[in-house]
Amino acid sequence: MAEANLPTSRPPSGRPFSIRSQPGFATLAILCFVLLYAPLLPLVVYSFNAGDSLAYFEGLSWRWYVSAWDNKLVQDAAIRSLILAASASLFATILATMAALGTTRTRSYRGQTLIYALINQPLMVPEIVTAVALLIMFAAIKAATNYHGLAYLIIAHTAFCIPFAYLPIRARLEGMDLSLETAAADLYATPWQAFRRVTLPLMWPGILAGAMLAFVISLDDVVITEFVKSSGQDTLPTYMLGQLRRVITPEVNAISSVLLAISVVVVTIFFFLNRKMR
Amino acid sequence: MGVEGCWIMAVREEATAIDGHNVSKIFGTGANSVAALDDVSVSIRQNEFFTLLGPSGCGKTTLLRLIAGFDTPTAGTILLEGNDISLLPPYSRPVNTVFQSYALFPHMTVAGNIAFGLEMLGKPKPEIDDTVERMLQLVQMEHLKSRRTSEISGGQQQRVALARALAPHPRVLLLDEPLSALDYKLRKEMQIELKRLQNETGITFVFVTHDQEEALTMSDRIAVMEHGKILQVGSPREIYDHPAERFVADFIGDSNFLTADLTSVSGSSAQLKLPSGKAMTASLPDGAFSKGPATIVIRPEHARLTRKKSGAAMSGTLENIVYIGTDTQYHLKLPEGTAFVVRSQNRRDAQEDYTIGDELGIEISANAVQVLRD
Structure with a gap:
């Protein structure tokens, strides 16, 4: 028969192609997870080391957590990090919410794709480039105003957090039926009432997701912070970077473990909130 | 609030609910422009079940959206009980819509959805509760009032959408192919249900459909549309027995x-x-x-x-x-x-x-x- 001569691209079993049935898939998958999570294990383990070393484990102890907690520099850096992450994620989320409304809740207009690309600039431009650019710009402003406060860092963090807040909010809005607002207007809701009673409650999970993502991203940033900060404005990550240049103690592990725990908690809270509000 | 106040007027027998005078709606500009409605005049009577019937793209939904206020006409005027509403925003028109997709608010309960319009009108709480109860009875949904709209079936969502649109007692109820998402048997049931609701509430219904059978069984009068124009208006019997144009005869039966x-x-x-x-x-x-x-x-x-x-x-x-x-x-x-x-x-x-x-x-x-x- 003619059919027998045809090359077949499908597996003989006739089942659709599945990557999971390919040889070596399981090995590769496990390898990837090991690479992702294995390095975290010694980090967390050595944060409980009773000794001074990152190489020899000398028994369990809270010693380095206590030491980090008592360290004035760590305290300042932690408070600064939290203030910075909280304000940057707040501002970024507000701006991202407005941007998401402007790019999804209107009739399509010319240049919409361009605006989408512009909003996501921080995802595309290398961070170091933004860092240098901000350094130069803020240096000029610092010279002119003689202001050296935290505002520079808040502005810089807000800027690069916007796309991280924007993407989940936009995704939420895109999955939302446009006719809901039309229905609200039909039922005598003014545009503001329609926004308050229908749009905002429905986009709330997206906003929360965006804010949490922005918070974690800000908390974690080194490059831009290192370039923009004035002297004595260390955040937790830049403080740790500074420590690396001196003697490394498990104190760094302890701080890292706390940051890790905060991230995990934030992401978990978000996951459950999102499931509940869906 | 004000919205209802201005509509208190003597309603005469056989008065018109909706009057469209030379209404046109053109989408796009220049060479790309499309006339979705082309100089349409139509008169819809009080308390009648009026159907806009035609194939997709004939302009029936556009006409409905103009009456609801979701779009404004490019030319012509639309009167509601004699008042020009052509340029009023949807929230200032005593007209409610049942959407094809129902557009129920997913974050509210069945009762919350039905109460929405009344709350926006600023009605007092006891009156809202009262009306919501009556509406729930009207569409036989009392037992599901506290459910989320995602937890009820398509046919039940349909009833909630109806109750929500009827609750503020609009002068005109607009229905945009509301039965098209239902299966055959449920659709038959809802046809009878809609007719009953129209009789019980005495509200003017403007119904959009492409289904000739639906139009024939439910309507007091039908307007057959094609290419942005109304070809013929008449009772189902007139339209079926005495079609005036080839398109009308061909489309129906x-x-x-x-x-x-x-x-x-x-x-x-x-x-x-x-x-x-x-x-x-x-x-x-x-x-x-x-x-x-x-x-x-x-x-x-x-x-x-x-x-x-x-x-x-x-x-x-x-x-x-x-x-x-x-x-x-x-x-x-x-x-x-x-x-x-x-x-x-x-x-x-x-x-x-x-x-x-x-x-x-x-x-x-x-x-x-x-x-x-x-």
Whole structure:
């Protein structure tokens, strides 16, 4: 028969192609997870080391957590990090919410794709480039105003957090039926009432997701912070970077473990909130 | 609030609910512009079940959206009980809509959805609770009032959408193909339900559909639309028995189109000669007609087959027999080559046994011939 001569691209079993049935898939998958999570294990383990070393484990102890907690520099850096992450994620989320409304809740207009690309600039431009650019710009402003406060860092963090807040909010809005607002207007809701009673409650999970993502991203940033900060404005990550240049103690592990725990908690809270509000 | 206050006025019998005067809606500009509505005038009476019927893209939904205020007309005016509402935003019009997708608020309960319009109107709480209860009863959904809208079936969502739109007691209720998402049986039930709700509430219903059967069974009057124009407005019987245009006859029901020769014209009736040479009386639609060739329509069920060819209006060769349960369709070819379908109801007694290839006579009922405008 003619059919027998045809090359077949499908597996003989006739089942659709599945990557999971390919040889070596399981090995590769496990390898990837090991690479992702294995390095975290010694980090967390050595944060409980009773000794001074990152190489020899000398028994369990809270010693380095206590030491980090008592360290004035760590305290300042932690408070600064939290203030910075909280304000940057707040501002970024507000701006991202407005941007998401402007790019999804209107009739399509010319240049919409361009605006989408512009909003996501921080995802595309290398961070170091933004860092240098901000350094130069803020240096000029610092010279002119003689202001050296935290505002520079808040502005810089807000800027690069916007796309991280924007993407989940936009995704939420895109999955939302446009006719809901039309229905609200039909039922005598003014545009503001329609926004308050229908749009905002429905986009709330997206906003929360965006804010949490922005918070974690800000908390974690080194490059831009290192370039923009004035002297004595260390955040937790830049403080740790500074420590690396001196003697490394498990104190760094302890701080890292706390940051890790905060991230995990934030992401978990978000996951459950999102499931509940869906 | 103010919205309702301005609509307190004496409502006379047979007063119009909606008046559209020369309404046009053009989308796009320049060479890309499309006239979704082209100079349409329509008058919808108080308390009637008025249906806009036509294929997709005929402008029926556009007209509905203009009445609701989701779009504004490019030209023309729309009056609601005599007041110009053409440019009012949707939230200032005492008109509510049942959306094709229902558009229920997913973050609210069934009761919350129904109360929404009343809350926006600033009604006092006891009155809202009262109305919501009444609406729930009206659509038989009392037992599901605290459910989320995602936890109820499609047919139940449909009822909630209806109750939500009826709760503020609008002057006009607009329904945008609300039954199209339901399966056949549920759709039949909801057709009766809608008709009942319209009778009980006395609200003017403007119903958009592409389903001719739905239009025929539910409507007081139907407007048949095509290419942004209203071709004919009339009761279901008028539209079905006396279609004025070929499109109307073709869109609603099955039709046989023939060319006949008008021999005399007087008022709403005419004498004509069928292609077979037989003289018949026919009805004329409005408009000027002169003697000469004209298109006519004969419904398949208004013709009968007979073995006696001599006395019959026409004759033809039987080419196909299609059994459709209640009826049988006989497909014939007339001597001049035109196809002609005769439909006869199936009976257990005295069923004629025709076979393909038979030469048969076709009898046509009195008043069954309708002349069409071109």
